Amino acid sequence: MSQYTAPLDDIRFILDDVLDAQSQFARLGYADASPDVVDAVLEEAARFTGSVLAPLNAVGDQQGCRHDPATGDVATPEGFKAAYGQFVEGGWPGLTADPQHGGQGLPHLVGLSVSEMINAANLAWGNFPLLSHGAVEALIQHGEDWQRDVFLPPLVEGRWTGTMCLTEPHCGTDLGLLRTRAEPADDGSYAITGTKIFITAGEHDFTDNIVHLVLAKLPDAPPGAKGISLFATPKFKVARDGSVGERNAVRCGSIEHKMGIKGSATCVMNFDGAQGWLVGEQHGGLKAMFTMMNSARLGVGLQGLGLSERAWQNALRYSRERLQSRALTGPKFPDKPADPIIVHPDVRRMLLSVKALTEGSRMLAMHAGSLLEEAAHASDPAERERAETLVGFLTPISKACQTEWGIENTYNALQCFGGHGYIAEHGMEQLARDARITTLYEGTTGIQAMDLIGRKTAYSQGAGLKLLLADVETFCAAHADDPELAANVAALRARCVEWTALTTEILQASAADPDELGAAAHDYLFYSGYVVLGYWWLRASVAARASARPAAFKDAKRETARFYFARILPRTLAHAAAIRGGAGSLMDLDADSFGA
C-alpha cells in the first residue's frame, strides 16, 4: 500500500518564506490566524489525514460503493462514514467559512492546504465533502435570506452535504442542451423533473440530508445556456422555516463503474417532480453555476497536487530502498549487493520531474488561494478587482496543469517501481487510476484551455496576462544581476516576451479565423503553465536562500529549480512551435477522410 505523510515542511516554507502569508492574514483582518494557530491546524490536519483517511484509501478502492436498486441507497466503503463523523466533529467542514454561518473563519490558504492533504490521503473520500463548498458559495452569493438561513448552517457544519447537478446523458460541456424541467408550484417552489448523471456524492450514508443544486429550465426559458436556472433540491424536503419534511422525489438510479476513485459515489440522479427552490434569478443559473465551478476547478487542481505528493513520497522511498545494478560511475554502496536505484540518472530524472512539478504546483495553487483571499477581503476595490482578474486567469492554468501534471507524476512515480508499480499491493496503480478523472471532470483540459485563451484572454484583451507579467518582471528586474539566478532570470524574461508575442499572434490570427483560438488553446495553456512555474521556482530559490530552514531542504529547492530550468522549461519550445503550426494543420482534413 502507498504511504502518506502530510508535507508540512514544504507547506510552511511556501506559507512563510515564499508567500509571506502572515502579512496577508494580518492585513486582511484574520486576527485569529496567528502562526501558532495556523501551525496547530496544519499539524492536526496532518494527523487526521495521515492516520484516519490515508489507511482507508485502499479499502475504498477495493470495496467501492454499493447501490441498492430497491431503495436507491448507496453504502460507502467500510470506515468512510465513521471518518466523516470525525471530520465533522473536528470542525473541518467549516474551516474557512464565515463564523456567521457556523464556520471557523480561517484564511483560505489554510483550508487549501488541508484540502491538499485530504486529496492525497484519500481522494475518493474527499469527494463527499468537496462540493459542499461550491453549494455554500452559490447560496451565499445568489440565495435568498431564508435559503441562507436554512441551508448554510448544516452545510457549513457538515451535517448535510451538497452536490452540483449539471450533466445529463446527452449534455456535458454544452449546458445549453439540457432537458431537465422546472415547473412552478403554488407554494413558490418548483417541481424538478429530469435525469442527471455523473453526480459526485449524489447519494451516500454520511449525512441525514443532501442538497442538490440542480440546473433546469423553466417553461418560458429562452433556448440555450441563457435559459438555465438553478434550484436547491434537497433529498428530504426543506420548508422556508427550516423544518425538514418528507423524502423528496429524487433518487439515485445507479452508480457508475469507474477506472478509479471507486470509493466515491458517482450517481445517476432521477428527479421526478422533486421540490426545488430557485436560487438566484430566473434564467440566471449559469452565473450561479460559475460561482460553484470556479471553486470546484481550483479544488480539482488540488486533487492533482495531492495525488502528485503521495506519488512523490512513495517513489522516493522505493528508489532509496530498491537495490538494482551499480551506478554508472562505479559502486556507491559496495557493501550491498547492488546500489539503490536513486543512483541512476534516469531514475533521478523521473524523481526530479515529480518533485519539480509537485512542489511547483503547490506554489501555483497557494498563490491562487492567496489571490482569492485578496479578491474577497482586500480593502481597496481596485486591489480586489486586480486579484479577481489575476485568479480568473490562473484558474484554468491551475486546474489543467496541476491535473495533467498529476497524471505525469503518478506515471513517473509508478515507473520508478518497475513491474512492481503495476501490482495493486504497492498502491501506485491506484494513484494513477484515481488521477485519470481529474483532467475530465469540472471541465476537461480542453475546456480549461478554451477558457484561458477565450474568456480569460481574448475577451479581456489579455488583462490577466498583463497583470501577471508585470509581477514577473518586477521580480526579474530585482534579480537580474544576481550571479546565481541571472541566467535563469534571463531565460524567464525571454519566455515572457515570447508569451506576449504568441498571445498577439493568436488573437490576430483568430480575428480572421476563429478556429485559430481553438487550435492554439492547448499548447498556449501549457506554454503559460511552464512559464508560471518557472517564475515560482525562481521565487522558491530566492526564498530558500533567505530561509532559516535546514541546508538540505534549501539545497534541494535550489537544485530542483536548476533541474526545472534545464529540463522542464524547454517544453515551451515544443508548445510555441505547435502554436505556430496554426489551425490549418488541424482543420484542413475533411472529417470524412479521417478514417479512410
Next chain:
Amino acid sequence: MSQYTAPLDDIRFILDDVLDAQSQFARLGYADASPDVVDAVLEEAARFTGSVLAPLNAVGDQQGCRHDPATGDVATPEGFKAAYGQFVEGGWPGLTADPQHGGQGLPHLVGLSVSEMINAANLAWGNFPLLSHGAVEALIQHGEDWQRDVFLPPLVEGRWTGTMCLTEPHCGTDLGLLRTRAEPADDGSYAITGTKIFITAGEHDFTDNIVHLVLAKLPDAPPGAKGISLFATPKFKVARDGSVGERNAVRCGSIEHKMGIKGSATCVMNFDGAQGWLVGEQHGGLKAMFTMMNSARLGVGLQGLGLSERAWQNALRYSRERLQSRALTGPKFPDKPADPIIVHPDVRRMLLSVKALTEGSRMLAMHAGSLLEEAAHASDPAERERAETLVGFLTPISKACQTEWGIENTYNALQCFGGHGYIAEHGMEQLARDARITTLYEGTTGIQAMDLIGRKTAYSQGAGLKLLLADVETFCAAHADDPELAANVAALRARCVEWTALTTEILQASAADPDELGAAAHDYLFYSGYVVLGYWWLRASVAARASARPAAFKDAKRETARFYFARILPRTLAHAAAIRGGAGSLMDLDADSFGA
C-alpha cells in the same frame, strides 16, 4: 465496450505502397507468399481477431484469472480456452515458423501484422501464446538437436506454450542478482530450485504442457550476470525421447492483482528441484536470453501499437457521434441540436496525434520486421549484418516509443470521451490500464533508453545510427526539390544533423563522466523516435501520392504527415534542450536532500 476492426487498408498500404514487401518476399525466397495468399491470411486474421478475440476483451478484464491455492491451477476467463483452441486449429501459432518444425513459413511481416491484430483485439489473451515465440527462437539458436526435436513441434503448433522465467523478487533488471540454483543430476538434467515472479502465462488451462525457460545459476557459476545458465523446465517432465512423464516440481504459488491485463495470468512460479535441461552453454544463459528478449521487445512494441489502433478507432467513432457545442466558425450541422465534437480544433488535435503516432508506429514496427527478415534470410552476409545492426538500433526505439505512445494515445482517446471515458462500459479505460504495463515489462523505457545510447550507440561507435541516417539522406536527396515536400525534407535533414551532433556531444561528455550517458538516455531515445517517425511520415506522403488507393485515404495520409511536422516533430526541440541540460542538473543533488 470498445470496438475493433483490423485496419487492413493501412496494413496493405504499408506492405504494398510504403515497403514494397512483395519484392522482398520474392527476393528472400517466400515463393508461397503471393499477394493473394498474404491477403487471405490477413483477412482471416481480421475475422478471427475481430469476431473471436475482441468480444472476449472486456470479459477477461471483468473476470480475471483465478488461482487455486490447493492445486496451483489457474483458470482463465470464460471463452479464453475455447478461443485458443480455434487459434491452434487455424494454424496461427506457427504462422511464420519454419515448416521443418511444423510452421507455415510465411514472412515475418505477415506474422507481425497478425500480432498487432491480436494485441488490439485482446491484449491479455495474446499474452498466453506470445512468449512461445521467444522460447522457439532460443531453442532453435541454442538448443541441442534432441531439444529441438522434442520441444519445437508442440511449441510451434501451439499444443504447448512457453514462458521466460527471469525475474525474482529482489532481481528484475539486474539479472546478476538472481538466486535460483541448478544442481546437476545423474541423468544429465538439472534440479532447478528457486522462486520466479511476474511470469506471464506461467500457469493456465490452455494446453497440456508448458515449457519454462528458466535462468538459474550452476554451483560453480561465476558471480554476476556472467554466471547465468538457461534451462528448459517443463510443467510435465519431458525425456530425451520426447515422452512426457510425471508432473515436474514446478508450481504456481499465486497470481498478481494488477492494474490491467487482468485476463493474463502473471504468476509466481516456485521451482522445487524441478527437472530442467540446459539450453546452450553453461553460464551462457544471458546470450540465449537476449535472443528471447529481442523478439519479446519488438512483440511488446506491437502491443503498444495494437492498443493505439483500438483507441484510435473508438475515439474517432465517438468524436463523430457525440454532439456538443457549435464549431467556432458557426454551426456545421444546423439541423442537429449541436455539432459533432470532431469539428472542435482541440478534439482534432487529440485525434490527429493518435492517428499520427499510431500509423507512424505501424511503419516503424513493420520496417523493423522487414529488417529482421533481411537479417535472417538475405543471401549476402554483409546485407544480413547491415540489417541486424539496423534492427538492433531500432529495437529499443520501437519498443519504448510504441509503448509510450500507446499510453499517450490511449490517454488522448479516452480524453475525447470526456467523463464517459472514465466509465468502464465504454471500454476506453481498460485500454489505458492495459497499456500501462507495456512500458514496464521486457525492459522499462529507461532500460530501452540505456540500450540505445549504450550498447547500440556508444559501444558500436554509432554504427546503427550511421546506417539509418544514410537511408534517410538517400530519401531526402531524392525529394529535396519536391514542391510539396521540400519544407519538411529540409526540417528532417536539419534534425538529422542535430541528431548526429547530439550523439557526438553525449559520447564525448560521457568519456569524462559516465553519468552523462544515463542523463541523456531518455531524451535521446525520444529525439531519435520522433526523427525516425518524421522519416516514415514523409515516406508515407510520397507513397500515398503514387498509390492507387481512394483519394480520401491519400489525403488523410498527407494531411497527417503535415500535422506531424507542424505539431509533433517540434517535441525534438524540448528533448534536445533537455539533453544539453547535462548530467549535473540530475546528479548534483545529494540523495539525502531529495526528501528534505
